[in-house]
Amino acid sequence: PALLVVAAGPWHSVRWSHAGLDFGWHARRSLATELDRDAAELRRTTEACYAHYADLIDDPYPFDSYDQVFVPGLNWGAQEMPGCVTYRDELLPRGAITDTQRAIRAVIIAHEMSHMWFGDSMTMTWWEDTWLQESFADYMGYRVAEAGAGFSDLRVEVEVRSKPWGYRSDARRSTHPVAPLADDVPDVDTAATIFDGISYAKGGACLVQLAFWLGDEEFMAGVNRHLTRFRFANATLADFVESLAECSSKDVRGWVEAWLRQPGFDTLTVRRDGDVPVLERAGRRPHAFTVAAYDSALRLVGRKRVELGDEAVRLPEFAGLVIVPNAGGETFAGLRLDPESWASLCAGLSRLEDPLVRAVLWSSAALLVRSRDLSADDFLDLVEAQLPSETRPDIIEGVLSEARSVVIPHRVPASRTAGAVARVAAAASAGLAASVDDEQRALAWAAALAATSADAAMLREWLDADKVAAGIALLPTTRWEAVVRLASLGEADARFIAAERDRDGTVEGDLGALRALAARPSTTAKDAAWEAMLAPGVDNRRFGALASGMWIAEQAHLLRPYVDAYLAEAPKLATRGQAFALEVGRAFPRIALDPRQLDALREALAGDVPTILRRSWEDHLDDRE
Ligand SMILES: [Zn+2]
Incomplete structure (x- = not known):
């Protein structure tokens, strides 16, 4: 649905031709050094992803050029227009770029390129099928950055970063099926709230499970049939299911009903019958996943593919061993291990050889904190x-x-x-x-x-x-973390912060200084920050920087009046537009709230709160319950 973009320069550009197509990477001139530093890798990643999609997708690349532009002040991480993708220029960091940042950036490059098919050529009919573009792009982003562009073990990132977001989102009142009904997305403000942990993280995870359950060949055959059939056309969930069902003998419709049409997630449980591990599922979805078994020193003894539905699955071959279901991260479900396995794994978590299993267990631990089981x-x-x-x-x-x-x-x-x-x-x-x-x-x-x-x-x-x-x-970002931290400890005054800002000399320096000034532990500093947040002309980036400095975890007592002020003023601020409303929601106090403050939030929600802010506030409330 993204149609066109005008990118106004001056730009620093890297252009080349490849496979009969014109490509380009562009950044504002002040980031020329950074673009030149990364140009070879950006070009290599772009070409590798392009080649991989050419192998994976039958339908040829639908447009006649491919430009990618780092733009300042973009509200989203990136945005896919046909043949021209914009990225927020934080993805071109100053100083050194870390391996994790490089990997995440490659995933975003692959994600956006997939939108040329998923979203720009085949387009959803209405917003309830946002998942047809975002869940697929989430899935393809990791898959193609790994298999095509050679970034290894990206499923680790999915487990520790993406899936926890999905589980958290799926446990809130605002959760919805990956593919909701059109009636549940009645207007564009509601549509703006659907670009969430369900449409991205959970939807992407569901497609991982679908491909594993179905087999990759049948999965891709169905996907290709769908993309070819709806080249430059609009499609719905029903169209996708039809294409998929034509390519598989399995009960695709039943799977879609259980996984894409119902909110919530199941829990996989391990209990012991004597020494024999028994897998059970609390929930209603069919699951296919790998079980890994370890000896008492946490050395891998065996792995096995298991399908788990209504019937419990006994694993006599793994009797007496430590068991981890979903060891390949194939399914989207909570884990509840038997106490012996959990204790052994907690005692030796960092010794497990497979990083993906470690990531799955960390993610499970976080989920247990959410459900108050840990x-x-x-x-x-x-x-x-x-x-x-x-x-x-x-x-x-x-x-x-x-x-x-x-x-x-x-x-x-x-x-x-x-x-x-x-x-x-x-x-x-x-x-x-x-x-x-x-x-x-x-x-x-x-x-x-x-x-x-x-x-x-x-x-x-x-x-x-x-x-x-x-x-x-x-790194420049870590340097600013240190300055903000010193400020929050009362160890950096306005002069010190101004000197850091001048030393930095970029827009990141301005934002870092705003954040540091707001972090100082005094009523004067908090008053000034709050005034600046209310200023009519404040832009999204400055507002976000001020909020991030304002709410310091250890300053809950000092911040009490500002929590009340935020709840009183935010609904008015959120009427300035969709993107700013999202920013106002993100500016929610990121500190411990006491029962009185949570009651005040509930009371505020009983009043008139704009759609986008309401969604954000309900999510913040649910995360604390
Ligand atoms: Zn996307």
Whole structure:
């Protein structure tokens, strides 16, 4: 449905021809150095994805050129117009780019390219079929960046980052089927709220399960039949199901009904009959997945494909062993292991050889915190005990992000927040010490330590030296994390922050300084930040930076009046337009809220709240319940 875009320069461009087509990468002139730094990789990734789609999809590339533009101030991560994709230019970071950032960027490149077919050639009829473009693009993005562009183990990123978002979304009142009914998406404001964890993360995960359950050949045959049939045409769920059913002897319609037409997710349970593990499913969907079995030293003993439905599945060949269902991350379901397996795995999580299994278990632990089957303390125990020896930066970053932005604000009361943040800092400190010979891991740990440490002297040392340690750079984003952290500790005044802004000299520096000024622990600083957020001309980026500095986890007491002010003013702010309304929702206080504040939120929701903000507030409330 994205039709056209006008990108006004001046641009710095890299253009070339390949396979009879004109390609280009463009960035604003002030990012010329960064574009030149990454041009070879961006071109290689683009060509590799293009070649892979040519192999995978019968229908030839539908347009006559392919340009990709890094633009400032884009509200979405990226946006696919036919033959021209725009990306937010944060994807072209200053300084060094980390391996995790490179991998995620490749996934986005592959995701957007898939939209040339899924969305731009074959287009949904109305917004209820948003999944026909976004779930497929989510699925294809990971698949093609890995198989085509050669970024390895991307399913790890899916498990630690994407699926937790999907599970969280699916446990809220706002959840909906991956493919809802047209009547449930009556207008464009409702449509704007459907670009969510269900349409992307869960939908993509459902397609992984569909391909695994059906077999890849039949899955792709159905997909190709659908794309060819609806080249430059509009399609619906029913059209897709028809194409798929023509290519398979399995009960595709039953599968679609169970997986795409019902909200919620199942839980896979392991119990023991004597020594024999027995798999059971709480829920109503058929599942196909791999079970991995380990001995008591957590060495892999065997793997097996299992199909689980209404009937329990006994695994006598794995008697007495530690069991992990969904070891390949093939299905979308919670895990409840038998106590013996869970205890062994928690004690040796970072020793498991397969990073995907480690990621599946971290994701399961986060889900258990959500359902209150695991306490925040137990989760932080696991972080402190296991994460410092984790070897994958993407797992480190994903788990720390879950701990800091979900577990602590949603499950730790204000009186204990400082202690919980200190535990994350302790894990980060141990992790950094353990990864001095691995720069990628060290960069991940340094970013977390900069945001959580109470050691002002150490942070100042990093800033003075402009590095974390010998051989470990202080990335510009981490540098700003450290400045914001110092400000929140009362260790950076306005002069200090202004000097950092001048030293930076870019728009990121302006935003970082705004954030740092707002983070200072005084009523004067918070008043000024709040005033700036209410200013009529504030743009989305500045508003977001101010909010991010405003809500500091350990400042819950100081922030009490601003929580009330936010609840009172936000509905008015959210009438400025769709993108700003999303930003106002994201500016929700990311701190522990007490029962009185949650009641105030419920009361505010009983009043007149614009559609997009209402959705965001209900989600924030549900995440805390
Ligand atoms: Zn997309």
